Amino acid sequence: MILAYNLLSMILPTDPSEQHGGGGDELMHHVLDHDVVHLPTVLGIDLTISYHTIMMWIASALLLIFLTPLFRKKQIVPHGRFAHTIEAIVEFLRQDIIYNYIGKEGKKFEKYLLTVFFFILMNNLMGLVPAGAAATSDISVTVTLTLLTLSTILGAGMRHNGLFGYWKGLIPGGVPGWLVPVLFPIEILGLIAKHFALAMRLFANMTAGHITILSLIGLVFTFKSYYIAPAPVIVAATIGVLEVLVAFLQAYIFTLLSGVFIGAAVHQDH
């Protein structure tokens, strides 16, 4: 964290007249979460509602408002562009991820993976809205999603391969007996690392985009010149367009990897 702060301070030349350490601080203030409604701590959990919490709720509310009324009536013939788009995305995820990597057991994980995709996508897109913020650029949210995926994987693996069978299946077949004590911790570490990477990937991708855009916009105020201003704004707008792609891409990647991990846990022999 301190490293990141120092790096940003180095990138953005600070005005010596400013007292708070300059643009870096200002920038981090935009990237970091801040409390909105203070609530008491219950059982060690600080229930305080932060800006990211509210953004997450807005994203979720939008999902509920737009998606829930769409398929109240079952229609075999497609209806409307929006419903069509949602159907196309759902069908793509089903064919490309769920049934492709998990197989016919994928039906059980369909709801989870679809919810993950749309939850992440909507939250990612919230980061592109003015005054908005992507809850997925908060490590708390991505770690929670990863823990949900991990528990899904462990549950699915142990249900399909037996309580002990799953852990035994983590070690590749044909390994000599004396290697098992060495390999088992490695496999456990690998399992943790895979999911840690899942959380970090989403968090870093979303945060990096915001920091890039904020840094570019920050250049305008650093140079304090009308002649310099258009260049950073144009580049920031371009990065903003790229961010739309990243929003979809990261939601897809998170869902894809979750699907692949679930598939690997269900079919351990492959």
Add this chain to the structure above:
Amino acid sequence: MDLLTPDTGLMFWTVITFAILYFVLGKFVWKPVGEVLDERETRLKNSLAKAEEAQKSAEEALVKNKEMLENARAEVQGLISKGKKTAESVREEIMTEARNEAAALIERARKEVRLEQDKALDEIRKLAVELSISATQKVIGKALSDKEHQQLVNQSFKDLGELN
């Protein structure tokens, strides 16, 4: 708050929010969408199979139709040639009949002409006899006896027969 330190409060709210989304969207969106997509798939498959079947039967019908058409054409061709043959024979028959009839007619006409000719000749002969008798009477001035008369007549008949 730190960039890389997970905040338990936000984690808690994330779990709650995600759980609500999971159940509500799962029940009202993913389930119907999945059912619709599955049903559409089976329906498409069924209708495609049906269409294929229909096409196959249509093709069969087409082949059958072609066969029938070919048969009908051959039959008609046969009928036409048969009719032509019949007409030809009928024509031939009628022609020969007509020819025969015409020949018969001509024959009859010829006979009649000969008859008339004979009759006319007879009359001419009678007239010639009478004329010669009256002429002789005038020349001789008197009637001949029956015996002489007969002789003269026979003589002139003989002459006429020679002339004839």
